[in-house]
Amino acid sequence: MNPGTPQGITVPAGFRASGVTAGLKASGGSDVALVVNDGPSKQAAAVFTSNRVAAAPVHWSRQVVSDGRVDAVILNSGGANACTGAQGFGNTHTTAEKTAEALGISATDVFVCSTGLIGEQLPMEKLLPGVNAAVAGLDDDGGTAAAEAIRTTDSVRKESVAVEDGYTIGGMAKGAGMLAPGLATMLVVLTTDADLSGPDLDDALRNATRVTFDRTDADGCMSTNDTVVLMASGASTVKPDKAQFTRALTGLCQDLAQQLITDAEGASHDIAITTVNAASEDDAETVGRAVARSNLFKTAIFGQDPNWGRVLSAVGTTDAAFEPDELNVSINSVQICRNGGIGDSRDLVDLSGRKVTVEIDLKAGNESATIWTNDLTHEYVHENSAYSS
């Protein structure tokens, strides 16, 4: 895997992509992306937001992928098409139909993703010409143009490639880290020229996202539109071992997830919270999330304050197995809390850098998990209070 590779989704054989400007975004940037799987295989899998208030494209795309086949993904920024009722669903349907017509495929094989403001109808008079332009612009090297077109508040485009033994995986993502998940729905498109069945892709994707995207946690605000879709063309003719493919896919997802965290504009720290010696992986994850969601902890890190009391307070709200007077907490490798009480001097902790590691030792077992988040800053408040007004 090479994060510096300039392309993503069109590196695997069998894919074309494009990114064009339909005029949906006030910024005037490109805003419609298209990814087409030319096969020979067109197997696919996807995971979606668990938010019950899901956007129209999520409802549509769940159906599209339910048979394990996706021929094309059409994506737009500049409008989430969420909370838009029957008209919104109709607009997603129309977008898929238009894409299918231009490509000569079935609309039921066209996956749709949208991102932008909730509660507004998409301007179809702009979007539909954009769909035609995207089809006309399809290119074997179009991955980067597509990655550009799905940006919203992202300061940079996010792509990744994993070159494995005889096959490759490519990916693109959008979402400005954990700073503003509400305006930065996470959309991820993954491609591979490996030859894998839909069920195998589904297994691999769920295993990969569970320990990567699902563990980047801001404020527990789940978007209405979050979507990760994986398509396989089979063009390499290589049928990889499923475990090996899952490891490669997980590495690529982790690279993209780190790009999301790092691009949290306004955030001043990237925080990795690792819970060790937990009785179960669930416990480790629960404890990490509780700390990651503590505004008090997140503002302390912004203030370069190694306030371990706020870590313990957050841990204490969980039902994980531990004894309060046995907890150890290290921040940037300094064990400032030992056995639930005062440990090494807090003056030893240097929080001037961007990377922060927190390690919580539950002394209750052998499982561990890492949750990634950012600090809570003035910029977070500014960006999220100024968005739609």
Next chain:
Amino acid sequence: MNPGTPQGITVPAGFRASGVTAGLKASGGSDVALVVNDGPSKQAAAVFTSNRVAAAPVHWSRQVVSDGRVDAVILNSGGANACTGAQGFGNTHTTAEKTAEALGISATDVFVCSTGLIGEQLPMEKLLPGVNAAVAGLDDDGGTAAAEAIRTTDSVRKESVAVEDGYTIGGMAKGAGMLAPGLATMLVVLTTDADLSGPDLDDALRNATRVTFDRTDADGCMSTNDTVVLMASGASTVKPDKAQFTRALTGLCQDLAQQLITDAEGASHDIAITTVNAASEDDAETVGRAVARSNLFKTAIFGQDPNWGRVLSAVGTTDAAFEPDELNVSINSVQICRNGGIGDSRDLVDLSGRKVTVEIDLKAGNESATIWTNDLTHEYVHENSAYSS
């Protein structure tokens, strides 16, 4: 109940109180408070933080109140005595012993509360002389001095009195609203001259706090020290009907809870989130809390942005009974979301005032609940990042 009454806990007959300066606080303000129940009855009840990382005084006081009797409450600001290990527990014990000795009572009837920074030992050489001074300063009108001494970041002291038929209830509280619960542990002392048993007081207190203090919700950050204690002297000789007493106590707790919310310095809006037509009260509370804990929603309100999409996103993360396409949301009485989609114009919503009401209609039953919170502001980030460094 009259929120403007200048006194609180010493209005009911049978109580003396004091507030003195021991030198625990950098500000130099008073920092030790004492409340003594002179009887004839000395029945009591208390509720404590559910945080498993509880401070030494919480562990001590749980034991003190377990027999339904409390003779005195000694409180200090300037140090939470949390995460302080065996030495910290010893310091709480010593504080109770010293108080008991000066009052000529048993240490096992002395309830202890502390508030301030976590993870530092109390300066006992200052605190213990303060205890003696507090005993010496006890006064029939000492309630206000006590309410002053428990302030930390509170910009005003918080007292309340309820005058009922033949008896009264008094209260004092500290905690700067939901702005900074970590540095503003909620401590509440309630007194009454009604004649009620420990178990009846316990019932009444749990019912009252469940719908008042427990429903003021900031960021889910529970303090290690939160405590509410209720003492009855029986000095009025009136034995009120338990239901009537519970109603009166609930009203007084609600008044104090509103004072906490209103004193969230830096917060620019007080937000009441009412969920109606829920299938159960639990559902209504769960939905309200999910919205109250959404940083995206809270920053939107700070920005005077009636962003109902963020309300729906938060509701969608819960397991409450509802259909996404049936949800109605009103902000300040304007129904801007109807049937899960676009309702009346957002331009009709005026968020320039401090009070904000959000009503979420689940259309799933007949139950309702209100959660109170504040917005998320630059001041929140500032206060909480600058506290301990």
